[in-house]
Amino acid sequence: MSNIYLGIAVNAKKVMIKKLQQWLKQIPIQAYDPLNDEDENHHGNNSNNGKTSPQKTMSSVKDNDLEFLFHQLLQGVANGWQENRIEQFFEKLTPRITVEIWLDWLQRYRNQLMASPAPHYHFAARMIILGEVTASLPFLRPVGDLAYEIGTELLNRRENNPIVESLRSRLNTENETETENELTESASSLGDVLSLLQNNPEFAENTAKELGINTVDPGMIMEKIVQETELESSHFQESVSPETVNDLFNLGLEKAELGDLEEAIAFWDQVLSVDEQFIQAWHNRGSALAYLNRFEEAIHSFDRAIAINVNDYHSWNNRGNALYSLGKWKEAIISWDRVLGVQPNFLSALYHKGLALEKLDLIADAVACYEKCISIDRHHSLSQKALDRCQNLKGR
Structure with a gap:
């Protein structure tokens, strides 16, 4: 099976997605700035002098976990949950997940849903129900009101529906x-x-x-x-034929090549609505979302590709890049280690793993990654610059 950079093998069409390749190359480099003294994550520095800000407390609960729980809640209201059952749901999660955390996450999730080309009508309808049921619950009503507002916004956003x-x-x-x-x-x-x-x-x-x-x-x-x-x-x-699915996939590639990534994603969504096992569509979708800085959605797409083929090292690599862009250095390293388990000499994973190790102040381990990159390709200038940077850090 061909990888995403070569397009689809059905008609031997080799379409390069240049913008997606740029994202793969540039995101980690741009995210790391050794001259930025204000980078509080670099080498363990903390501009709050050891104090934990409210935002950091809230971010200790992962967005993916909140999304999973929220979908469980929406499934419950669709199945007829009433006030008492919904109150129990929230009480079990308190105090770790407060109403304030839910409201903060829902605003981010709202942006994610509205930016997605998928209609999300089921989510919208269920958020409407949640708002209706929680109208009589003073403590939970802010969550229900915001969900209702998001649901209504989703239902209103398309004409000629x-x-x-x-x-x-x-x-x-x-x-x-x-x-x-x-x-x-x-x-x-x-x-x-x-x-x-x-x-x-x-x-x-x-x-x-x-x-x-x-x-x-x-x-x-x-x-x-x-x-x-x-x-x-x-x-x-x-009733959709495999030929039609492949045509839709290729149309997505053409849109991506023209720089219209939203339309490309929409075509790949059509492919996946018919064939959820179309690994190249999941992979391409993730890369396009990452280029649009929608990293959480991108990670979900890469996860779907990996679920189909656990040795899909391109998806593992891109997943690592997306996690790096979110500042999740340790998780990014885990993804790149999976790449290196399949392809030990994969330069991109080795180099980016080195960057993440620097972020964690594991300089010796980072140096080992850069040295291996140079042993594979003695002209790998990025690794050489990184080695020089690490030597300067040691010399301070």
């Missing part, structure tokens, strides 16, 4: 009611549909009846709308 068109078709009968005409004439986003469900009981009742559910709760109706549309989409996906 295919789900809206599908709902129009289902309600479009010869005996259209006034409220169904209102949908046909005015609604262009799921946010409009949500507003109709909230403000027009007749519309909510008719829609619930059409969907076969015994509730007029707007969030639950929205969840059912999204669920049914995704089911219809899955039947379509089953």
